[in-house]
Amino acid sequence: KTVIGRTADNDLQIQSRFISRHHAQVVSDQTRSILEDLNSTNGVFIRSQRVKHQELVDGDVIQIGEHKLLYRDMRTAHRLAADADDDDDLDELEDEDEDEDDDTDADGFEEAEVGERGR
Incomplete structure (x- = not known):
């Protein structure tokens, strides 16, 4: 829970005469966050609409x-990053399938020519 208001005991303090002492709060769980107006004088707005209780x-x-x-x-943000990582992994797998002409064997080792060392 994050409480927003004018006084120092809030989690997010905004010093303004238009902000109530305890103006609003955001309550979150694993799946969503809810914005609640704490009976403020001037209200809370999302998309130009005054709200009392709104999922964010x-x-x-x-x-x-x-x-x-x-x-x-x-x-x-974490879901988008995880999805992007999954997409990158898929791209890498597709690239590996397309790259049949390389010198890498099934174990992931590259073939290399070994020359004779001079003594």
């Missing part, structure tokens, strides 16, 4: 008073 998605802009906060869902 990556990239949401939360407006509190004159301040805009960009919500980044690290779960989404």
